[in-house]
Amino acid sequence: MKAWSGMVWGLLKPKGFGDYWPDGEFSGWDEALKDYYKNEMPDEERAALGLEEHFFPSSVVRKFTMDLGPVKPRECPKEFHAVKAHNKLADLIGTENGVFAVSEVFKFLIEELEPGVHQFWPLKIIMPGGQLYPAPYYGIVIGRFLDSFVPEQCPDGIWLHKKNRSLALSTTKKDFLKMPLSRDVFQGAHLWRENRPNYPLLFLSDELRSRVSRANLRLTPIYQLKSV
Known part of the structure; x- marks a missing residue:
């Protein structure tokens, strides 16, 4: 069995x-959400x-990017219409409102390491002219949120700490190497948000990143962070 390395990685926006x-x-997401709110959403969920x-x-x-509980199938967008044609989309793509989608191979790798942790649903990618992107994609809701970030160990000038939030002032590879995450907290996790x-x-474990590399998947820049 491979020893746990304790390394951790961060995925950046392109x-x-x-x-x-x-x-x-x-396409049609706002209308579908309004219909769900009007006809099906439970009162306790409206209040929450x-x-x-x-x-x-x-x-x-916000449920797609924040720790607000599971997303219901009726709340998920079904079609994403791209402005331009794409011949080879990456294996993890960003879409409108920060919602992520993954290829079938990346979905398999994630579920193999963390079965049942994250939510997936089929998402059609529509090219100009109504052409369906030929490879299947799945929307993903990250099901794990952690508090492994250690702000008191951050060097000055790299992060701005405000109450319960920390804002990155620098996004260089060199400075991300100084971003401290507690290995005691993230140990055992493979894909999560902070x-x-x-x-x-x-955020990715070293094991997930290694599998992504071995499978030659295309992801946005991934920088190594600091384990403490």
Whole structure:
């Protein structure tokens, strides 16, 4: 059995639109959310989201990027319409409102390491002219949020700490090497978000990163972080 390395990695957002972050929008999502709110959403869920009197789609969209519990199938977008044609999308792509989608191979790798932790649903990628992107993609909701970030061990000038949030002032590879995460907290996790820092977007274990590399998957830049 492979020894646990204790290394940890952060996934960054690409610069500009392209195969890693296609420009486009979800089709019919707002309308579907409004219909769900009007006809099906339980009263206790409305109260939890602060939607007792008025409906704001953004309140539900937050469930895809924040630790607000499971997302229901009726709340998931079904089609993403890209502005430009793409011949080979990356294996993890960003879409509208920060919702991520993954290829079938990456979905398999994630589920092999963390079965039942994250939510997936089929997401059609529609190219201009109505052409369906030929490979299957799946929307993903990260099901693990951790507090492994150790702000008191951060060097000055790299992070701005405000109450329960930390904002990255630098996004260089050199400075991310100084980003301290507690191995006692993230040990055993393979894919997660952090509650406190606003960046990187996602966090990966060394094991998941190694499997991504061996499978030659295309992901946005991944920087090594500091384990403490």
